[in-house]
Amino acid sequence: MPFDVIIIGGGLHGASAALHLALRRQRVLVLEKSMVGRHASGANAGGVRTLGRDLAEVPLAVAGMELWHGIASLVGDDCGFHAHGQLKVAESAAEMQALEARQASLQALGFQHEELIDRDELFRLVPSISRACVGALIVRNDGAANPYRTTLAFRARAQVHGAVFREGAEVTRLERLEGLWRVTTPNGCEDAPFIVNSAGAWAGRMAAMAGDTIPITTRCSMMIVTERLPHFLEPVIGSQGRKLSFKQSDQGSVLIGGGHQGHPDLDGESYAINTRNLALGAAAALALFPQMTGVRIVRSWAGLEAQTPDNIPVISLSPRLPGLVHSFGYSGHGFQLGPIVGSAVADLVTHGSTNLPIGPFSAARFQDQELAI
Amino acid sequence: MFRKLPDGSGPRLTVFVEGQPVAVSEGDSAATAALLAGLSATRASALGGQPRAPYCMMGVCFECLMVIDGLASQQACLVPVREGMRIARQPSRPAIAKP
Amino acid sequence: MTTSEASFDLVIVGAGPAGMAAAIEAAQGSMSVVVLDEQPMPGGQVHRAIEQRKYTGKQSNLDDRDGAALVQAFRNSAASYCGGTAVWQIEREGEGFAIFVSSGDAARCLKARRLIIATGAIERPVPMPGWTLPGVMTVGAAQILLKTGGNVPTGQVVVAGQGPLALLYATQLLAAGVKPAACLNTTMPGALDRALRHLPGALGDIGQIGRGLGFMARLRLGRVPLIGGVSDVAAHGDERLSAVSYVAKGIRREIKADLLLLHEGVVPHTHLAMSMGAEHRWDEGQSCWQPRLGADGQTSIEGLRIAGDGAGIGGWRIAALDGRLAARAMMRELGRETVPSLDGAATVTLRRQRQRLAGLRPFLDAWFRPRAVLLAPPDDVIVCRCEELTAGDLRAAIRQGCLGPNQVKSFTRCGMGPCQGRECALTLTTLVAAERGITPEEAGALRIRPPLKPLTLGELAALAPTGA
Numbered sequence: 001m002p003f004d005v006i007i008i009g010g011g012l013h014g015a016s017a018a019l020h021l022a023l024r025r026q027r028v029l030v031l032e033k034s035m036v037g038r039h040a041s042g043a044n045a046g047g048v049r050t051l052g053r054d055l056a057e058v059p060l061a062v063a064g065m066e067l068w069h070g071i072a073s074l075v076g077d078d079c080g081f082h083a084h085g086q087l088k089v090a091e092s093a094a095e096m097q098a099l100e101a102r103q104a105s106l107q108a109l110g111f112q113h114e115e116l117i118d119r120d121e122l123f124r125l126v127p128s129i130s131r132a133c134v135g136a137l138i139v140r141n142d143g144a145a146n147p148y149r150t151t152l153a154f155r156a157r158a159q160v161h162g163a164v165f166r167e168g169a170e171v172t173r174l175e176r177l178e179g180l181w182r183v184t185t186p187n188g189c190e191d192a193p194f195i196v197n198s199a200g201a202w203a204g205r206m207a208a209m210a211g212d213t214i215p216i217t218t219r220c221s222m223m224i225v226t227e228r229l230p231h232f233l234e235p236v237i238g239s240q241g242r243k244l245s246f247k248q249s250d251q252g253s254v255l256i257g258g259g260h261q262g263h264p265d266l267d268g269e270s271y272a273i274n275t276r277n278l279a280l281g282a283a284a285a286l287a288l289f290p291q292m293t294g295v296r297i298v299r300s301w302a303g304l305e306a307q308t309p310d311n312i313p314v315i316s317l318s319p320r321l322p323g324l325v326h327s328f329g330y331s332g333h334g335f336q337l338g339p340i341v342g343s344a345v346a347d348l349v350t351h352g353s354t355n356l357p358i359g360p361f362s363a364a365r366f367q368d369q370e371l372a373i
Numbered sequence: 374m375f376r377k378l379p380d381g382s383g384p385r386l387t388v389f390v391e392g393q394p395v396a397v398s399e400g401d402s403a404a405t406a407a408l409l410a411g412l413s414a415t416r417a418s419a420l421g422g423q424p425r426a427p428y429c430m431m432g433v434c435f436e437c438l439m440v441i442d443g444l445a446s447q448q449a450c451l452v453p454v455r456e457g458m459r460i461a462r463q464p465s466r467p468a469i470a471k472p
Numbered sequence: 473m474t475t476s477e478a479s480f481d482l483v484i485v486g487a488g489p490a491g492m493a494a495a496i497e498a499a500q501g502s503m504s505v506v507v508l509d510e511q512p513m514p515g516g517q518v519h520r521a522i523e524q525r526k527y528t529g530k531q532s533n534l535d536d537r538d539g540a541a542l543v544q545a546f547r548n549s550a551a552s553y554c555g556g557t558a559v560w561q562i563e564r565e566g567e568g569f570a571i572f573v574s575s576g577d578a579a580r581c582l583k584a585r586r587l588i589i590a591t592g593a594i595e596r597p598v599p600m601p602g603w604t605l606p607g608v609m610t611v612g613a614a615q616i617l618l619k620t621g622g623n624v625p626t627g628q629v630v631v632a633g634q635g636p637l638a639l640l641y642a643t644q645l646l647a648a649g650v651k652p653a654a655c656l657n658t659t660m661p662g663a664l665d666r667a668l669r670h671l672p673g674a675l676g677d678i679g680q681i682g683r684g685l686g687f688m689a690r691l692r693l694g695r696v697p698l699i700g701g702v703s704d705v706a707a708h709g710d711e712r713l714s715a716v717s718y719v720a721k722g723i724r725r726e727i728k729a730d731l732l733l734l735h736e737g738v739v740p741h742t743h744l745a746m747s748m749g750a751e752h753r754w755d756e757g758q759s760c761w762q763p764r765l766g767a768d769g770q771t772s773i774e775g776l777r778i779a780g781d782g783a784g785i786g787g788w789r790i791a792a793l794d795g796r797l798a799a800r801a802m803m804r805e806l807g808r809e810t811v812p813s814l815d816g817a818a819t820v821t822l823r824r825q826r827q828r829l830a831g832l833r834p835f836l837d838a839w840f841r842p843r844a845v846l847l848a849p850p851d852d853v854i855v856c857r858c859e860e861l862t863a864g865d866l867r868a869a870i871r872q873g874c875l876g877p878n879q880v881k882s883f884t885r886c887g888m889g890p891c892q893g894r895e896c897a898l899t900l901t902t903l904v905a906a907e908r909g910i911t912p913e914e915a916g917a918l919r920i921r922p923p924l925k926p927l928t929l930g931e932l933a934a935l936a937p938t939g940a
Contacts, residue, residue: 294929378648425857
């Protein structure tokens with residue numbers, strides 16, 4: 001039996017788990033239905049942030065930030081990571097109050113990384129932003145990276161340490177046989193004591209195939225990229241009152257996201273852009289940067305990922321089934337968690353537990369919920 | 374690089390290419406005007422600042438991006454000339470207005 | 473057109489022969505129809521500016537006359553026409569389509585029950601050394617300059633390539649009093665012999681072949697150097713073209729040049745159809761993607777038909793027939809049975825006409841087959857003009873594990889520039905295929921993402937639902 005762990009899903013979370021497990025001398029096989037980084041991992045906005053996370057995610061994200069700041073030594077590639085800060089701007093006194101309340105709740109938990117700034121500091125950091133803004137929350141050492149490049153870097157480093165990646169290998173059956181998992185693909189079967197379910201938008205199906213019922217829906221967030229422009233923006237911009245993420249890449253192009261939804265097609269592994277919703281993203285960007293009205297959109301796209309009912313991921317051992325670790329449901333904010341969660345998954349596989357703060361992400365929390373895949 | 378045959382191809386008008394007046398005819402595109410003006414490069418490429426000029430003249434290649442009447446990144450081969458039009462080379466990174 | 477959210481029985485994208493013929497037919501059947509085209513005037517490429525021009529010389533009199541008549545009939549029909557209107561996205565909406573367009577810097581949405589894509593053909597990309605230099609253009613580009621406004625090159629003009637259009641333009645130039653410095657013919661040795669087995673089928677349109685021979689005779693009479701068996705064409709210059717080199721009969725020569733005009737045939741403009749997800753297949757005879765079509769241009773998408781060169785290169789007369797057949801099929805679908813001319817016999821006649829004309833194509837395709845070096849260029853040749861990537865850059869990505877064009881795109885940014893693969897996607901597919909030893913069909917096509925034309929943020933934002 002050649003493998004200790006079979007990872008289902010070759011996105012960033014699968015590749016990160018593969019690397020951390022391979023570093024601990026586990027013999028790893030990653031089965032990817034299509035191509036590594038094909039879906040959410042290659043399509044997301046690339047935001048690397050602790051800012052604005054659900055309180056349940058904050059400890060994990062803060063721990064993960066240290067890995068990002070040393071990403072080159074972990075995977076041998078800087079992944080295009082820059083840390084010029086992430087901001088969440090307020091356009092009114094009421095929004096500013098909401099930001100103040102947020103900062104207070106974090107401080108109550110002992111976290112200082114989110115900092116309230118006033119208009120003057122905002123305009124000093126972001127000279128091009130609309131003067132209608134009144135302030136912001138900032139995390140100064142948050143930033144952004146290149147998602148596809150990051151995913152490929154994790155794969156490459158995992159392969160260097162012996163992990164095997166198979167593409168075009170869709171898992172069609174999962175069954176327990178004599179204390180092992182038998183994983184069937186069109187190319188044959190493999191057995192291993194442990195499997196990791198990091199199948200992204202298809203993870204609910206994988207869970208069900210194994211025997212776990214975990215409700216997820218499909219998220220299909222759209223992105224816009226513009227023509228290249230002279231450099232005008234360093235930090236990543238978000239908004240308290242609008243669905244918006246706005247950043248300028250090192251290529252000069254501007255990436256606009258915010259979670260506006262397209263039409264997913266899970267079976268077809270594809271999607272259709274919803275132009276009216278996309279227009280909302282453009283409108284939000286122009287509300288904060290009105291001078292961009294004549295800037296041209298070169299391309300739009302979307303990614304397919306899993307959305308949980310409570311908007312936080314599932315990272316845990318299966319509550320009922322032995323030898324199964326779940327890592328999915330990142331609901332639009334999984335990129336930054338990729339490097340650290342791989343380590344948690346490796347802990348769960350090799351030790352059955354982890355010191356990393358993944359308590360709130362247990363699959364058991366859905367045990368009483370109805371099937372809604 | 375190009376000149377107009379003399380025997381009248383429709384009403385003539387004047388546009389400005391890099392500030393210089395150029396005689397064109399109705400139906401010509403802004404890209405045509407740039408070629409008639411004798412420009413060899415009409416833009417600097419976005420990455421390497423390489424000299425580029427119209428290639429297909431039918432809206433497919435996007436090499437003819439120019440700044441027309443102050444608006445950047447227009448496909449000049451798809452913009453019909455109008456009297457007094459101002460046509461300029463596209464820099465590799467077109468400027469956006471300050472707030 | 474000023475109404476937004478206007479609704480039509482039929483929207484046709486492309487005001488070339490196929491689009492115009494389809495519109496005329498549909499309007500006769502009392503369908504509400506609009507033709508959209510980003511060019512300011514109808515006619516497509518072959519009948520460019522036909523309502524105005526006089527500079528094409530005697531050679532294409534018959535084509536020009538018939539083309540002008542078609543445009544006139546289109547203008548006189550009840551079909552609406554929106555020139556200067558670029559389609560940048562089409563979405564499925566209920567049983568029909570929502571078509572997003574831009575004109576005059578404002579975006580709007582039209583609705584249609586049925587859709588015909590008639591976006592015609594584009595020049596095959598010619599990735600050769602120096603092709604991005606100012607002073608290198610396509611023959612089609614030069615012909616557009618001639619047809620629209622009577623603009624001719626100054627200085628030394630070299631035409632390099634193969635196929636009827638190259639010769640046609642050279643003779644048009646000669647007729648306008650400008651003598652090309654040389655016509656370099658890149659047809660492969662033995663290609664004509666290989667093509668001859670298709671000659672019987674070509675006899676249905678033998679007139680075309682006669683015309684081609686006539687072009688060559690005229691050029692010889694005008695003392696234009698015609699050089700055959702040419703390979704390794706390269707453009708040289710610092711900031712602009714100054715010379716063209718080539719190999720003929722084993723000898724490398726270099727000639728001074730101010731303008732190099734390239735032509736290696738035309739290929740279907742599949743961008744819009746691919747963006748909608750219509751199935752395509754690789755055609756080995758034409759070395760390009762073609763939509764998978766049923767009868768009368770039916771695509772894999774219900775309610776969508778393709779007519780004209782966008783379905784497969786056939787020339788303008790076939791395109792017009794295809795347009796009529798597609799429109800008639802749609803009228804039958806929408807229950808417009810009352811049209812007198814919509815009888816089965818008329819349709820059969822159209823189909824037979826089409827078949828006769830189509831026999832020429834395999835002969836031309838075999839004769840003017842592009843050289844393999846254009847499909848998989850040497851490492852130092854630029855493939856993606858927008859992102860300034862060479863064939864070597866793409867091969868490096870393939871060697872690092874990017875197995876298909878979309879992975880190469882994600883890794884290198886090939887196809888992510890403004891042209892969105894229009895000039896590089898074909899080469900990307902054939903280069904991946906050659907590098908991996910697989911067929912282009914197996915390699916697959918570049919995925920096309922909207923918007924198909926780079927509209928501004930302001931234009932898009934204006935379409936946001938209000939009250940959101």
